[in-house]
Amino acid sequence: MKFTREHHLFHATSRGRALRTALLILAAIALMALDNHYLALRHVRSALLAVVYPVQWLVNEPGALGRTMASDLASHHALLKRNAELERKLIRARVDVARMDALKEENRRLRLLLNAVGRMPGRVVATSILTVDMSPFQSLITVNAGKNYGVHLGQPVIDADGVIGQITHIGPLQSQIMLITDPASAIPVEIGRTGLATLALGTGQLNVLSLPYLPNSTDIKPGDRLVASGFGGRYPRGYPVAVVTAVEPQAGEPFAHVSARPLARLGREHEVLLYFTAKPDMENTP
Amino acid sequence: MKPRWPGSVLTIAISVVVALVLTIIPLPGWGEALRPAWVALVVFYWVLALPERFNVGWAWLIGLLMDALTGNLLGAHALALVLVAMLASRWHLKMRMHPLWQQSLGVGLALLLYTVLLFWIGGIAGHMNRPLVRFLPVAISVLIWPWVYAVLRRVRQRYIPA
Numbered sequence A: 001m002k003f004t005r006e007h008h009l010f011h012a013t014s015r016g017r018a019l020r021t022a023l024l025i026l027a028a029i030a031l032m033a034l035d036n037h038y039l040a041l042r043h044v045r046s047a048l049l050a051v052v053y054p055v056q057w058l059v060n061e062p063g064a065l066g067r068t069m070a071s072d073l074a075s076h077h078a079l080l081k082r083n084a085e086l087e088r089k090l091i092r093a094r095v096d097v098a099r100m101d102a103l104k105e106e107n108r109r110l111r112l113l114l115n116a117v118g119r120m121p122g123r124v125v126a127t128s129i130l131t132v133d134m135s136p137f138q139s140l141i142t143v144n145a146g147k148n149y150g151v152h153l154g155q156p157v158i159d160a161d162g163v164i165g166q167i168t169h170i171g172p173l174q175s176q177i178m179l180i181t182d183p184a185s186a187i188p189v190e191i192g193r194t195g196l197a198t199l200a201l202g203t204g205q206l207n208v209l210s211l212p213y214l215p216n217s218t219d220i221k222p223g224d225r226l227v228a229s230g231f232g233g234r235y236p237r238g239y240p241v242a243v244v245t246a247v248e249p250q251a252g253e254p255f256a257h258v259s260a261r262p263l264a265r266l267g268r269e270h271e272v273l274l275y276f277t278a279k280p281d282m283e284n285t286p
Numbered sequence B: 001m002k003p004r005w006p007g008s009v010l011t012i013a014i015s016v017v018v019a020l021v022l023t024i025i026p027l028p029g030w031g032e033a034l035r036p037a038w039v040a041l042v043v044f045y046w047v048l049a050l051p052e053r054f055n056v057g058w059a060w061l062i063g064l065l066m067d068a069l070t071g072n073l074l075g076a077h078a079l080a081l082v083l084v085a086m087l088a089s090r091w092h093l094k095m096r097m098h099p100l101w102q103q104s105l106g107v108g109l110a111l112l113l114y115t116v117l118l119f120w121i122g123g124i125a126g127h128m129n130r131p132l133v134r135f136l137p138v139a140i141s142v143l144i145w146p147w148v149y150a151v152l153r154r155v156r157q158r159y160i161p162a
Helices: A005-010 A014-037 A042-073 A076-114 B005-024 B038-049 B056-070 B076-097 B100-124 B131-159
Strands: A122-135 A138-143 A156-158 A163-170 A175-179 A186-191 A197-202 A209-211 A225-228 A240-248 A257-262 A271-277
Touching (some): A014 B056, A014 B076, A042 A122, A042 A163, A042 B005, A042 B056, A138 A163, A138 A271, A186 A240, A209 A240, B005 B038, B005 B056, B005 B131, B038 B076, B038 B100, B056 B076, B076 B100, B100 B131
Antiparallel strands (some): A122 A271, A138 A175, A156 A163, A163 A175, A186 A197, A186 A225, A209 A257, A225 A240, A240 A257
């Protein structure tokens, strides 16, 4: 006998071989059915993600090394210049924040007057991108934070300019994000200027979102900003999403063709922000 | 007794990891649509070369890892790769006799089925697909097969004694 017993599973007679293949096929189909309809397999997926982490690390590492070296090699002068520029930006940002604080306070008082529940502020955590998968049928990025950071399913991911997407799979050390441009993605948005709510769907192209549910008569024009409407409770309300690029009313059809360009720097970043909502205490709210 | 097992397992594992890396390594936009089905090619080769040691069971496991890696429905690539491995093991005796270009035809057929299956599963799972773009990698894979074959054969002869 050439093979020891523990290899028995993978070495069988020809009838056994056919049976084994049939079983594997059935197992694969059963897995897909489970995975498509339930969350039951998220622990299995998490374990598999742990196994493939080294592969993603391998893909990412040369790039990360290159970036480190590039910044090491950047000249002293260039760094000084950049530093000065960043400091100017910081001052401007601080002025904005100070103004924001005043607005926030005013908003809080107004909300109290209206007896409405205030929006809870969120917390963000920066994480670096491991791999990017931008095929025409999928826009998926993997980031270097998983269960170890308390990441949860459906969690929104943003950058400084806009919404990036949401967490769809979580591993122990990494998680995968479906971008808002993924063909399977739909994000509830509202037109900033008019407050009209609609959905923005992914198209598979990194710079195009489609808004297929706007009637021809809708008040919308190129340049309008779209912000997350917060419907569905997933994306942070009011956070920028996209800017409208084209509006083409369709004669003879109920809906116009409207497309928009995402504001987030999709696919051009090394870091993204995970948005943690401080959950409002539902039990205590009447 | 287990002679030369560790060596062959390690060699195969490394080749699979390389294939997985090539599967997710970023390419510029147009390159994305042309990326060969690296993992399927590697699986096809190992079943062809070492049908007793590398078989559908391994193909299934590798497929599962691929599903996790690419964020697909768990089981999709497992199923598709089992199909590829099954065809390769059916054909392995015949294939060894044939010249490379005829092998390429076999590879093309297996990858066509692989792609159709994944396409179909994607459709059921509700993903939007652009069919033509999806089949370009099959053609690229067939074209690249002779090189994959040559490289892996060198690797096998070097690291896995017959």
